Amino acid sequence: MVILKAGIEHILSEQEPSGITMIGSLKRWMKKRDVASWRTAVAAVRREYTGEPLTEERAGDDPFSLFEKWYADAAEQSLFDANSFVLSTAVDGKPRSRVVLLKGFDGKGFVFYTNYESDKGREIEANPHVCVNFNWPESFRQLRIEGTAEKISDEESDVYFNSRPFESNLSAVASPQSRKVSSREELEMAQSRLREEHRKGMKPLKRPSNWGGYRILPQKYEFWQGRTGRLHDRIIFEKNSDGKSWLKSRLAP
Numbered sequence: 618m619v620i621l622k623a624g625i626e627h628i629l630s631e632q633e634p635s636g637i638t639m640i641g642s643l644k645r646w647m648k649k650r651d652v653a654s655w656r657t658a659v660a661a662v663r664r665e666y667t668g669e670p671l672t673e674e675r676a677g678d679d680p681f682s683l684f685e686k687w688y689a690d691a692a693e694q695s696l697f698d699a700n701s702f703v704l705s706t707a708v709d710g711k712p713r714s715r716v717v718l719l720k721g722f723d724g725k726g727f728v729f730y731t732n733y734e735s736d737k738g739r740e741i742e743a744n745p746h747v748c749v750n751f752n753w754p755e756s757f758r759q760l761r762i763e764g765t766a767e768k769i770s771d772e773e774s775d776v777y778f779n780s781r782p783f784e785s786n787l788s789a790v791a792s793p794q795s796r797k798v799s800s801r802e803e804l805e806m807a808q809s810r811l812r813e814e815h816r817k818g819m820k821p822l823k824r825p826s827n828w829g830g831y832r833i834l835p836q837k838y839e840f841w842q843g844r845t846g847r848l849h850d851r852i853i854f855e856k857n858s859d860g861k862s863w864l865k866s867r868l869a870p
């Protein structure tokens with residue numbers, strides 16, 4: 618324990634401005650230690666968030682344009698899954714979250730695909746109000762979007778389904794998402810049965826009606842930009858009563 622504390626103090630004393638190198642050093646140092654040591658180290662994992670200022674002027678008047686800019690920045694900088702986001706649903710006052718992938722966006726909203734009979738699908742049917750959270754650590758940014766989810770058209774879902782790799786579609790069809798299954802073998806057998814049936818394209822694999830997309834129609838955006846010394850920028854956009862224009866405000870971090 619004393620050695621661990623000394624190690625962390627040594628690494629923290631390096632005072633890296635961005636903190637990224639510091640975390641790298643901490644990781645290298647911790648690799649020599651046992652996994653349980655991370656429990657002690659977690660409070661010391663710290664980096665400065667040195668994002669460029671998010672001024673009212675930079676935020677502009679259209680949150681969708683700002684989303685496009687932030688998404689492009691994230692896609693350029695992220696190693697993986699800049700399009701992944703946490704999707705929260707809430708039924709009977711009980712929120713539930715999971716990660717999904719953004720597969721389309723335009724002025725109307727944000728599209729992801731899933732099993733309509735999954736937990737999230739049933740929760741959205743019960744309460745279409747959802748919350749989205751993107752975390753883009755490379756650019757010290759977080760984005761929260763609150764809105765309502767609605768099913769996209771069958772045609773739109775078909776186009777996306779038909780663009781996916783065959784194996785991904787086999788899994789989507791074979792997996793009764795969110796249901797209890799007796800074993801992994803049960804799923805693998807269902808998948809290989811389907812693979813046989815549809816092998817060599819003898820019988821095309823069609824999108825099942827319980828799988829498709831949802832579009833999230835945004836009502837509120839919050840753009841969070843990490844800044845030095847934890848005095849971060851937070852700009853929100855709330856839809857005005859005309860249903861078109863947006864009211865922009867700044868929140869305390």
Ligand SMILES: Cc1cc2nc3c(=O)[nH]c(=O)nc-3n(C[C@H](O)[C@H](O)[C@H](O)COP(=O)(O)O)c2cc1C
Pocket residue numbers: 698701713714715716717718719729730731732735736737738794795
């Ligand atoms: C990086 C990542 C991307 C994912 N993308 C999707 C997705 O696009 N659609 C989906 O249904 N599940 C996706 N999942 C799985 C979900 O997180 C979740 O386990 C699954 O949808 C079942 O959630 P539910 O039981 O709350 O409905 C993804 C998981 C991860 C970690």
